[in-house]
Amino acid sequence: MTSQNERSPMYVVLAIMPTAIGLLTYQIPHSVNFLPWIWLYLCPLIAAVVLAGSRQKSKLSRPSWGVIIASSVIVGASLLSLRYSASEPVVAGVYLFRNIALLVLAWLMVSIVPDYRRLFCAILVGLSLWIALCYLVIAIEAGNPDYDWRRFFVSVRHVRHLGYLVVFQVGIAAGLAFTSDRRWQFLIAILAGFTFANLAGGRAAILACLLAAMTAAVLSPSWKKNVGAVACLYATSVPLSFIYIPPQDHWGIQRLILTVLGYTGSVNMEAGRMMLWERALDLIRQEPFYGHGDGQFIYHVQDLWPAFHPHNIYLQMVVQFGVIGALAVSYLVGRGIWINIQGQHRNVPALAAVAGTLALGLLDGPLFYTSALTLFVMCCAALYREDKLLRQARAKQ
Numbered sequence: 001m002t003s004q005n006e007r008s009p010m011y012v013v014l015a016i017m018p019t020a021i022g023l024l025t026y027q028i029p030h031s032v033n034f035l036p037w038i039w040l041y042l043c044p045l046i047a048a049v050v051l052a053g054s055r056q057k058s059k060l061s062r063p064s065w066g067v068i069i070a071s072s073v074i075v076g077a078s079l080l081s082l083r084y085s086a087s088e089p090v091v092a093g094v095y096l097f098r099n100i101a102l103l104v105l106a107w108l109m110v111s112i113v114p115d116y117r118r119l120f121c122a123i124l125v126g127l128s129l130w131i132a133l134c135y136l137v138i139a140i141e142a143g144n145p146d147y148d149w150r151r152f153f154v155s156v157r158h159v160r161h162l163g164y165l166v167v168f169q170v171g172i173a174a175g176l177a178f179t180s181d182r183r184w185q186f187l188i189a190i191l192a193g194f195t196f197a198n199l200a201g202g203r204a205a206i207l208a209c210l211l212a213a214m215t216a217a218v219l220s221p222s223w224k225k226n227v228g229a230v231a232c233l234y235a236t237s238v239p240l241s242f243i244y245i246p247p248q249d250h251w252g253i254q255r256l257i258l259t260v261l262g263y264t265g266s267v268n269m270e271a272g273r274m275m276l277w278e279r280a281l282d283l284i285r286q287e288p289f290y291g292h293g294d295g296q297f298i299y300h301v302q303d304l305w306p307a308f309h310p311h312n313i314y315l316q317m318v319v320q321f322g323v324i325g326a327l328a329v330s331y332l333v334g335r336g337i338w339i340n341i342q343g344q345h346r347n348v349p350a351l352a353a354v355a356g357t358l359a360l361g362l363l364d365g366p367l368f369y370t371s372a373l374t375l376f377v378m379c380c381a382a383l384y385r386e387d388k389l390l391r392q393a394r395a396k397q
Contacts, residue, residue, distance in 0.1 A: 163205020
């Protein structure tokens with residue numbers, strides 16, 4: 001790797017921009033918060049990747065025909081829903097632009113990024129600073145009667161959504177820790193991630209973090225020792241989680257204790273999810289082929305619960321893109337996982353982060369938000385590096 005790549009602006013964007021954008025946007029309405037993450041994070045990231053490629057004089061690799069067809073199906077389904085079924089075509093159009101930009105980002109990353117360990121280190125730094133900023137906002141604004149700290153806008157809609165980011169933090173840190181000789185820094189990042197997840201108090205996110213870390217441990221050479229390390233780190237994170245308790249018992253590690261004792265109203269939350277899932281199934285039956293478009297779910301559930309997504313990424317994909325588009329998304333993600341597992345060079349950080357996010361998606365909607373979706377796409381692109389190496393080897397034969 002050249003010294004130019006070591007100073008790549010791509011790493012600067014990943015490490016610094018999340019915190020910078022958070023400071024600029026945490027007081028603006030969530031209804032427009034996703035726009036800064038497109039213009040100030042996603043677009044500069046694409047520009048930085050292109051700049052890195054031009055410095056390295058990298059050649060863009062042609063994706064496989066399966067990837068091209070699946071990507072075309074997703075875009076085609078979005079265009080059809082934009083034309084025929086979207087409740088708010090302008091909103092659907094903005095999300096379509098975002099999704100096309102993410103497909104381009106994935107293609108560029110597979111072609112250009114030579115060292116994914118450096119990439120993941122930059123992402124890990126950015127995530128750690130970003131999540132720490134979120135909790136700083138909570139601590140500062142908790143006593144402000146004019147500010148609803150439970151629904152602050154540092155990329156996420158409310159505190160519970162911090163779990164989306166922590167899953168990536170823990171998965172990437174665990175993947176780096178268990179495949180590196182210098183691992184103590186990454187073990188500290190895992191411990192911090194578990195503590196952050198406990199502070200948010202989301203049960204699904206905590207389980208997803210544990211699954212992500214365990215996935216990295218199992219895929220590593222010394223898997224028994226690493227599984228024990230994960231258990232010890234989480235056990236250590238529990239008392240650390242009492243150092244700061246958010247000023248409401250619906251958040252924090254104490255929420256989990258109260259849930260076990262039956263005092264948090266979790267049954268109502270679960271019943272709310274069931275209503276959203278039933279409405280999602282109704283929407284799928286209404287338009288099973290190309291869906292209703294991205295960002296449209298909230299316009300169909302105002303009478304139930306003003307949720308932006310059905311709190312299940314699998315239902316969310318079918319509602320957005322229809323059955324065919326959802327199968328195309330499944331192909332893109334599944335093919336990357338399969339090739340990586342079967343290949344000689346497993347990208348453990350990417351596999352762990354993707355596994356944790358897919359598990360979290362059973363009960364929540366992390367892939368609705370631009371920040372989490374961008375991280376997910378970058379991890380999936382990292383999985384395709386093995387495919388690129390195999391295709392290059394076949395071309396030389």
